[in-house]
Amino acid sequence: MxxxxxxxxxxxxxxxxxxxxxxxxxxxxxxxxxxxxxxxxxxxxxxxxxxxxxxxxxxxxxxxxxxxxxxxxxxxxxxxxxxxxxxxxxxxxxxxxxxxxxxxxxxxxxxxxxxxxxxxxxxxxxxxxxxxxxxxxxxxxxxxxxxxxxxxxxxxxxxxxxxxxxxxxxxxxxxxxxxxxxxxxxxxxxxxIRTRLLKTILEDSSDFVDLEGADIIVSGGRGVGGADGFKVIQELADALGATVGASRAAVDEGWITHSHQVGQTGKTVGPKLYIACGISGAIQHVAGMNSSDVVVAINKDADAPIFNVADYGLVGDLFEIVPALTAAIKKNKA
Ligand SMILES: Cc1cc2nc3c(=O)[nH]c(=O)nc-3n(C[C@H](O)[C@H](O)[C@H](O)COP(=O)(O)OP(=O)(O)OC[C@H]3O[C@@H](n4cnc5c(N)ncnc54)[C@H](O)[C@@H]3O)c2cc1C
The missing domain is CATH 3.40.50.620 (HUPs)
Structure with missing residues (x-):
């Protein structure tokens, strides 16, 4: 043309x-x-x-x-x-x-x-x-x-x-x-117009996760160690009014549903604050979150690539750091 x-x-x-x-x-x-x-x-x-x-x-x-x-x-x-x-x-x-x-x-x-x-x-x-x-x-x-x-x-x-x-x-x-x-x-x-809409079936709202519209996301990866490990992630998210995200590794392990997945084969997000807990920072994960305004990474490995895209990095065990953050936020709010 x-x-x-x-x-x-x-x-x-x-x-x-x-x-x-x-x-x-x-x-x-x-x-x-x-x-x-x-x-x-x-x-x-x-x-x-x-x-x-x-x-x-x-x-x-x-x-x-x-x-x-x-x-x-x-x-x-x-x-x-x-x-x-x-x-x-x-x-x-x-x-x-x-x-x-x-x-x-x-x-x-x-x-x-x-x-x-x-x-x-x-x-x-x-x-x-x-x-x-x-x-x-x-x-x-x-x-x-x-x-x-x-x-x-x-x-x-x-x-x-x-x-x-x-x-x-x-x-x-x-x-x-x-x-x-x-x-x-x-x-x-x-x-x-060769197609007709016969019926609309609404998505199961219990599985709808609005990661794209979230201002704050707290995500967990393989480092949370199991479905139970997501409890500390959820508690921090609740304290911040945030949405829970996840890496593909956590989804593939069956610890959380795919609707929470951030990344190339998940959702692309751009929140004001993204907190990555126990996520290594593989390129496919970073592709879905690197337009976040502020990234905080919590990882026990100081060499994890997630620190390359983080504005703030906390090196240590997420099971110590995340509950401490949650407690501090709750105290601050009170
Ligand atoms: C085609 C393709 C598409 C993909 N799409 C996606 C996608 O959409 N999203 C995605 O996320 N991945 C995707 N992946 C997978 C990606 O390559 C990585 O395998 C995945 O992101 C790794 O997830 P993870 O960081 O949770 O796990 P890992 O890479 O295993 O990292 C776990 C991290 O947790 C840390 N850790 C462990 N225990 C603790 C603790 N107690 N405290 C603190 N830190 C701890 C470790 O130091 C480590 O850095 C894709 C891969 C391919 C090939």
Whole structure:
């Protein structure tokens, strides 16, 4: 596809009530930097039903333009409606690139768009930049089981497409809303939507762990030694009003469920405070938590790699340190 504009697009996924999902707002952060480097505008693409709130959020988080498709058929994601709609917009405006959240919906739509447009898509990126020499986006993602970070470029085809997991980037700060809003009138007839939602089965709320939305996370690894060991982790989390996370080793041992797992094959988190207890700091774990604002590591091995990403390191037995911390926090609160 021939490019018509240097603009960079961010796909803003919406909820059924028309508000924006966090990941679309987060992507405006790297989007701003890439758009400026490309010499184009930052465009947010909002698709949904009754989308006023999402459109406003795009503007107050720095989008220069908001392209809006509002219609009943977009209230709930369907592969056909969304792929047809975004394909239409991409063909009409032909921007250089588009960032998509690596949500289940984004992971469904992104590859279909890349196939229809005959271009590349880099999935699950963890950082983004522009190669100064060529102007191509440098999409960085874990490769070979997370043992190295691959930098991928799409030099010959446009648009450049990539997905980024929720929580990798922080939301940009609020700003004055100066966005130009463009309403597009594109609708997908019902007969073109080949799927029907028959039933919604809500996730078992007892197993829902909102790690991505947590401000504080206390995580345990193999060092906690067993399911019982997570009691001290839970007590510290309760004292701090935090959510409990875990390494894959602890999950694989069956000490805690996968919904608590942080890392490459778990959740990507970005809390204000991340406390890693008895976690060595393998690259696959760090990939899921290294955008935390402050990292505290507790480990009895002074050479554990987790200390390389920690702001504060406590070398010692977690079964002495964690209860002492919990007691101190409770005393302080009292
Ligand atoms: C494709 C792939 C995907 C992966 N995805 C993930 C992922 O999403 N998330 C993830 O976490 N891992 C993931 N892994 C696994 C990862 O490589 C590590 O094996 C795992 O993170 C190790 O977990 P851990 O740090 O708890 O255990 P270990 O590496 O065994 O570390 C335990 C640590 O506890 C310390 N310790 C022991 N006892 C105490 C004590 N009493 N007090 C204080 N410290 C103590 C030890 O010094 C050690 O540093 C993945 C691996 C692969 C190949």
């Amino acid at each position: 021939d490019v018509k504009t240097k603009d960079l697009w961010v796909f803003m996924e919406t909820k059924e009530d028309g508000t924006a999902k966090n990941v679309g707002i987060e992507l405006l952060n790297p989007g701003r930097r890439l758009a400026d480097k490309q010499g184009g505008k930052l465009v947010s693409v909002v698709i949904g039903y009754h989308t006023d709130a999402a459109v406003k959020e795009a503007g107050t988080h720095g989008a220069d333009k908001v392209l809006v498709l509002d219609g009943k058929e977009y209230q709930r994601y369907t592969t056909d409606a969304y792929t047809n709609a975004v394909e239409y917009l991409l063909k009409k405006y032909a921007p250089t690139s588009m960032l998509i959240g690596a949500t289940p919906n984004g992971r469904d739509m992104g590859p279909r768009l890349s196939s229809r447009l005959g271009t590349g898509l880099t999935a699950d990126c963890t950082s983004l930049d522009i190669d100064d020499a060529s102007g191509n986006i440098e999409w960085t993602r874990p490769a070979f089981g997370g043992n190295l970070m691959a930098v991928i470029m799409c030099p010959n085809n446009r648009p450049q497409l990539g997905t980024v997991r929720p929580g990798v980037f922080k939301k940009p700060s609020l700003c004055e809303n100066k966005a130009e809003i463009i309403h597009e009138d594109f609708h997908v007839p019902a007969e073109q």
